Amino acid sequence: MEEQRYVVFLFPSVSYALKAEKILKAAGIVHKLIPVPRHISSDCGVCLRITEAKEQDVAGALRGKVAWDKVVLL
Numbered sequence: 001m002e003e004q005r006y007v008v009f010l011f012p013s014v015s016y017a018l019k020a021e022k023i024l025k026a027a028g029i030v031h032k033l034i035p036v037p038r039h040i041s042s043d044c045g046v047c048l049r050i051t052e053a054k055e056q057d058v059a060g061a062l063r064g065k066v067a068w069d070k071v072v073l074l
Contacts, residue, residue: 005052006074010036010045012067017046019066027061029054040072049074 011017017033024031032049040047050058055071062068 006049007052007055008034008037008040008047008049008072008074009058009062010041010047010069010072012069014046016066016068017048020048020062020068023061023065024048024058029057029061031058037074 009017009020011020021031021033030050031054033046034049036043036045036047048058052073059071
């Protein structure tokens, strides 16, 4: 069985992440709000974790509605 790969969207602040979560929930896109992994950033905060296959769907849903800093493959 192939291992599931994930992508995290990082945001400038927690309020951006919460806004993105609301947008994805309304769009019916499966996601999870998680603490930013320490190996990515020592800043405390949250990010959105999604499956790698959903990266383009999420980027499209968020584009023009909420800014994100970068996308990192886990």
